[in-house]
Amino acid sequence: MLKIYNTLARDKQDFKPIAPNKVRMYVCGMTVYDYCHLGHARVMVVFDMVQRWLKASGYDVTYVRNITDIDDKIIKRAAENKESIHTLTQRFIDAMHEDADALGVQRPDHEPRATQYVPQMLAMIEQLEKNGLAYKAADGDVNYAVRKFDGYGKLSGKSLEDLRAGERVEVASDKNDPLDFVLWKHAKDSEADEVKWDSKWGKGRPGWHIECSAMGSELLGKHFDIHGGGADLQFPHHENEIAQSEGAHQCSFVNYWMHNGFVRVDNEKMSKSLGNFFTIREVLKKYDAEVVRFFILRAHYRSPLNYSDQHLDDAKGALTRLYTALKSTAVRAEPDGTTSHSTKPASGQVAGYVEAQEVSQVRSPSTIAFSPELVEGSGRTDLIDWNEPHAQRFKAAMDDDLNTPEAVAVLFDLANEVNRSQSAHAAAQLKALAGVLGLLQRDAQAFLQGGAGEGGLDDAAIKAQIEARIAAKKAKDFAAADRIRKELLEAGVVLEDTAQGTSWRRA
RNA sequence: GGUGCGAUAGCAAAGCGGUUAUGCCCCGGAUUGCAAAUCCGGUUAGCCCAGUUCGACUCUGGGUCGCACCUCCA
Numbered sequence: 001m002l003k004i005y006n007t008l009a010r011d012k013q014d015f016k017p018i019a020p021n022k023v024r025m026y027v028c029g030m031t032v033y034d035y036c037h038l039g040h041a042r043v044m045v046v047f048d049m050v051q052r053w054l055k056a057s058g059y060d061v062t063y064v065r066n067i068t069d070i071d072d073k074i075i076k077r078a079a080e081n082k083e084s085i086h087t088l089t090q091r092f093i094d095a096m097h098e099d100a101d102a103l104g105v106q107r108p109d110h111e112p113r114a115t116q117y118v119p120q121m122l123a124m125i126e127q128l129e130k131n132g133l134a135y136k137a138a139d140g141d142v143n144y145a146v147r148k149f150d151g152y153g154k155l156s157g158k159s160l161e162d163l164r165a166g167e168r169v170e171v172a173s174d175k176n177d178p179l180d181f182v183l184w185k186h187a188k189d190s191e192a193d194e195v196k197w198d199s200k201w202g203k204g205r206p207g208w209h210i211e212c213s214a215m216g217s218e219l220l221g222k223h224f225d226i227h228g229g230g231a232d233l234q235f236p237h238h239e240n241e242i243a244q245s246e247g248a249h250q251c252s253f254v255n256y257w258m259h260n261g262f263v264r265v266d267n268e269k270m271s272k273s274l275g276n277f278f279t280i281r282e283v284l285k286k287y288d289a290e291v292v293r294f295f296i297l298r299a300h301y302r303s304p305l306n307y308s309d310q311h312l313d314d315a316k317g318a319l320t321r322l323y324t325a326l327k328s329t330a331v332r333a334e335p336d337g338t339t340s341h342s343t344k345p346a347s348g349q350v351a352g353y354v355e356a357q358e359v360s361q362v363r364s365p366s367t368i369a370f371s372p373e374l375v376e377g378s379g380r381t382d383l384i385d386w387n388e389p390h391a392q393r394f395k396a397a398m399d400d401d402l403n404t405p406e407a408v409a410v411l412f413d414l415a416n417e418v419n420r421s422q423s424a425h426a427a428a429q430l431k432a433l434a435g436v437l438g439l440l441q442r443d444a445q446a447f448l449q450g451g452a453g454e455g456g457l458d459d460a461a462i463k464a465q466i467e468a469r470i471a472a473k474k475a476k477d478f479a480a481a482d483r484i485r486k487e488l489l490e491a492g493v494v495l496e497d498t499a500q501g502t503s504w505r506r507a
Numbered sequence: 508g509g510u511g512c513g514a515u516a517g518c519a520a521a522g523c524g525g526u527u528a529u530g531c532c533c534c535g536g537a538u539u540g541c542a543a544a545u546c547c548g549g550u551u552a553g554c555c556c557a558g559u560u561c562g563a564c565u566c567u568g569g570g571u572c573g574c575a576c577c578u579c580c581a
């Protein structure tokens with residue numbers, strides 16, 4: 001039985017879907033006016049993992065992750081760039097998709113954009129007005145009357161009095177209550193037509209919170225199972241979503257609220273406003289995308305995650321151990337699409353060793369490497385032997401509020417088992433279980449030999465050096481052989497002599 | 508000020524009222540021409556102070572420190 005920490009209850013609860021076997025999940029996605037940073041990467045990877053685990057558990061999942069493509073910052077940025085809102089947002093939506101793909105994040109079933117759901121938002125605001133929860137203020141904005149909604153504060157655990165006590169900014173005086181928030185912003189003359197929609201309250205554009213309420217109910221229904229997002233969205237965004245949705249529909253909105261912890265830099269929240277952020281693409285120039293994914297999943301999703309090069313290096317070393325275990329029992333795809341493992345070469349030479357090796361394509365460092373296997377990898381959960389002890393531990397860990405650090409620990413135990421026994425079954429289990437997390441789906445050799453940077457040796461040069469060294473070894477010229485190995489090591493290439501020949505990897 | 512979360516070995520990070528977490532690092536052994544990889548073994552824990560208990564890293568209370576939310580933020 002899956003247990004999920006529900007922010008609403010501040011406790012782990014048994015997960016029970018509204019409709020048998022179906023899960024409807026909504027996650028707050030990006031506001032697209034800039035490149036995604038590592039904090040965004042965490043949301044995408046974490047809820048991708050959640051979604052994968054729900055599917056692996058047999059649920060029929062409908063996953064929605066929205067795109068905010070209209071808001072103050074977007075308008076400001078577009079003006080600065082002297083470009084249209086649409087051009088700006090489309091550019092960063094494309095970039096976001098590149099980043100997400102690289103990280104092995106599966107596309108949500110729906111990726112609604114706020115600008116495409118304005119009619120639904122207007123209908124909802126109108127319903128709120130009918131229900132006595134919205135009013136038009138003197139300045140032309142339509143606001144939500146927070147005091148008229150009973151459970152306001154139930155998600156964030158705050159009372160209206162607490163919130164008022166903590167007010168840190170001057171609030172617009174046109175609001176009935178300082179905590180009221182905007183549903184519909186009246187248009188200003190200076191604004192472009194692109195950001196103006198007609199409404200019964202006059203031209204304007206939606207407030208931030210209404211989009212998620214409107215798109216959530218449009219795509220998932222008035223009442224759905226899971227709503228997720230970063231911990232910073234708990235208040236006010238998610239609190240306001242509840243007020244809007246329950247206020248308009250007069251029924252329960254979401255059963256389980258999930259919030260992921262922040263990525264930190266030097267023990268401080270990574271955020272745009274603090275300016276201490278690293279974009280995903282920046283990090284991917286230095287680290288393999290799967291290493292970043294592994295780094296994220298190695299921590300529990302609710303814990304803070306400190307970013308540093310040292311931690312990424314550590315994650316890389318750990319992931320290398322897992323791939324090394326898979327490499328030792330050659331994993332091949334069969335024509336029928338199943339995966340089989342053997343501990344011995346099928347015939348003659350073995351993939352990954354110099355004698356048989358094709359020189360793989362060197363990746364251009366300027367583009368983001370996209371590994372389709374990483375995205376599609378969890379498709380074959382039928383290959384998992386769920387009765388096997390490691391799989392049972394893995395399942396127990398995942399069912400315990402998505403405890404990926406524990407699940408990853410099981411992968412390492414399994415890797416040890418693979419190395420010790422050279423068991424094809426164990427190797428298949430390792431790959432299949434890791435696939436549930438969207439890990440270890442690439443060819444082991446491709447991972448271990450990847451990461452050629454600018455100015456480094458290319459694969460052909462490495463291969464030539466290895467051949468020279470093999471010749472030296474045959475001639476018993478160990479001094480020459482060791483010199484070549486040392487040179488390669490200094491160039492970041494590690495050699496491994498095995499019974500099947502010499503293999504290599506990039507350090 | 509209000510509210511919430513956290514403090515685990517050199518670093519990272521989990522579970523658990525009593526029995527090896529796990530990864531990286533480090534040390535010893537096996538293996539290797541030498542290495543690497545791998546295997547076997549080992550060192551390094553539980554912020555402080557009380558309490559509950561036969562027994563606490565794990566529960567309770569009180570401190571201390573850190574972080575977050577109360578403003579846009581994933």
